[in-house]
Amino acid sequence: MTKQIFLGAFEELTPNFISNAWHHEKGDTSGFATLEYWQEMARELDAAGFDFLFFAEAIGYPMSGDDVPEVVIREAVQFPVHDPMTIVSGLAATVDRLGFVVTASTTAQQPYLNARAFTTLDHLTKGRVAWNVVTSDNQVGLVKLLGQREVTPHDERYRRATEFLDLSFKLWEGAWEDDAIVNDKATRTFADPAKVHRIRHDGEYFHLDGYYPATPSVQRTPLLLQAGTSSAGRAFAGRFAECVFIQDRDIDQAAATVRDLRARAVANGRSADSVRIMDAVSIVVADTEEEALAARAMLDSTPSREAAAALFMGWSGVDLMKFDLDQTLAEVTTEVGQSMLGMFQRGEESPTVAEILDRITTSIGGPRLTGTPEQIADEMQRFVEVADVDGFLIEYTYGGMDTYRDFIDTVMPVLRQRGLLPETPRGGTMRDRLLGAGDRLPDSHPGATHRRR
Numbered sequence: 024m025t026k027q028i029f030l031g032a033f034e035e036l037t038p039n040f041i042s043n044a045w046h047h048e049k050g051d052t053s054g055f056a057t058l059e060y061w062q063e064m065a066r067e068l069d070a071a072g073f074d075f076l077f078f079a080e081a082i083g084y085p086m087s088g089d090d091v092p093e094v095v096i097r098e099a100v101q102f103p104v105h106d107p108m109t110i111v112s113g114l115a116a117t118v119d120r121l122g123f124v125v126t127a128s129t130t131a132q133q134p135y136l137n138a139r140a141f142t143t144l145d146h147l148t149k150g151r152v153a154w155n156v157v158t159s160d161n162q163v164g165l166v167k168l169l170g171q172r173e174v175t176p177h178d179e180r181y182r183r184a185t186e187f188l189d190l191s192f193k194l195w196e197g198a199w200e201d202d203a204i205v206n207d208k209a210t211r212t213f214a215d216p217a218k219v220h221r222i223r224h225d226g227e228y229f230h231l232d233g234y235y236p237a238t239p240s241v242q243r244t245p246l247l248l249q250a251g252t253s254s255a256g257r258a259f260a261g262r263f264a265e266c267v268f269i270q271d272r273d274i275d276q277a278a279a280t281v282r283d284l285r286a287r288a289v290a291n292g293r294s295a296d297s298v299r300i301m302d303a304v305s306i307v308v309a310d311t312e313e314e315a316l317a318a319r320a321m322l323d324s325t326p327s328r329e330a331a332a333a334l335f336m337g338w339s340g341v342d343l344m345k346f347d348l349d350q351t352l353a354e355v356t357t358e359v360g361q362s363m364l365g366m367f368q369r370g371e372e373s374p375t376v377a378e379i380l381d382r383i384t385t386s387i388g389g390p391r392l393t394g395t396p397e398q399i400a401d402e403m404q405r406f407v408e409v410a411d412v413d414g415f416l417i418e419y420t421y422g423g424m425d426t427y428r429d430f431i432d433t434v435m436p437v438l439r440q441r442g443l444l445p446e447t448p449r450g451g452t453m454r455d456r457l458l459g460a461g462d463r464l465p466d467s468h469p470g471a472t473h474r475r476r
């Protein structure tokens with residue numbers, strides 16, 4: 024029997040995201056800075072049976088050399104962008120089933136403050152929060168805005184991320200014993216000091232000596248997601264990630280990525296299905312194939328090439344506008360997003376810059392599905408059966424709920440009919456919902472070694 028899939032909505036607190044098509048006639052993102060805009064989206068996704076709303080994070084913005092290309096500000100290429108962490112409690116109060124993924128960067132953040140923010144959100148959402156652990160794209164902006172002296176080299180960012188997680192586990196898993204909170208008025212004992220432990224960490228990047236004053240939340244460690252598939256990124260995912268986002272357009276490539284990620288989990292003493300793998304997809308659906316193709320063509324013609332190139336530059340560190348159109352990127356290296364650049368360096372023949380620009384209009388990464396509801400469902404089912412993906416992250420296309428409504432109304436019923444979606448939407452904590460083995464980190468996860476027995 025075909026397995027049931029997970030669905031997430033891929034968003035950022037910005038008026039213009041992956042497709043760069045905020046000015047398409049369909050879609051309205053003018054309310055992106057308001058709580059009401061996201062509440063409306065959360066309500067509709069929740070009612071439709073989505074598992075989560077995913078918020079990407081861009082601390083910086085696309086930069087070329089020392090400055091921001093004009094197109095970034097004029098055409099709103101990840102600029103403006105707001106803080107994703109602050110929106111979640113307002114949304115958790117609006118819907119009581121949908122989960123939330125918040126992206127936070129181990130290159131930019133500080134472990135103690137990050138841990139405390141996630142513990143607070145895990146309490147407020149009753150365990151419906153997940154952390155998308157990134158080492159960050161947009162490195163140049165990040166350096167300039169955070170006062171770092173220089174870009175931390177790519178693999179070193181993953182070393183820092185590993186230590187960041189190690190310290191976070193000490194705080195989340197090791198600071199409080201399960202029965203430390205007594206809450207006894209008669210003895211004036213809120214918590215048993217013998218069961219609240221001092222944490223010491225003296226590492227290469229971080230130092231901490233003290234107590235963790237945030238009480239244990241439902242999941243303790245939020246469900247851990249990861250989305251970098253460079254070799255350092257995959258090694259990191261194999262150790263820690265409970266869900267990985269991939270962006271493979273080609274089904275055989277997706278199958279290879281999934282096999283590799285599951286094998287890495289197994290090599291780390293975890294089971295192959297202890298990690299859920301979701302491909303990001305851009306969907307345009309209509310009643311007939313002709314209408315869908317016309318709608319896709321219209322969407323593709325909406326953004327400028329400069330805007331598409333600027334978004335790619337922010338994510339990969341490579342400025343396509345500086346290359347000749349008939350050049351390839353085969354020899355190019357980057358200290359920014361290696362998996363993003365790597366997508367255009369695979370195979371015998373690397374695509375030319377002109378071909379890359381055509382391929383990244385309105386969707387840089389994963390499969391672009393265009394067709395009738397049945398055709399879209401067929402293609403999603405094929406990715407599940409052939410590539411063994413566990414679900415899909417639906418990419419921003421038109422902006423606002425116009426990205427999702429046709430998919431919800433026409434494709435989701437087909438998926439449900441085929442048994443690919445559950446009859447009743449899943450609920451519970453993010454971890455139990457995705458992995459089905461309880462709210463807490465499984466014993467096989469390295470974070471669990473920090474637990475006090």
Ligand SMILES: Cc1cc2nc3c(=O)[nH]c(=O)nc-3n(C[C@H](O)[C@H](O)[C@H](O)COP(=O)(O)O)c2cc1C
Nearest residue numbers: 079080126158159160250251253256268360361362
């Ligand atoms: C679906 C998806 C979502 C991502 N979201 C973010 C994000 O919100 N913020 C960010 O800085 N990087 C994001 N990334 C990038 C990475 O997680 C990673 O930090 C970056 O690709 C550099 O690592 P790499 O060289 O291993 O790819 C995302 C990647 C994917 C595939």
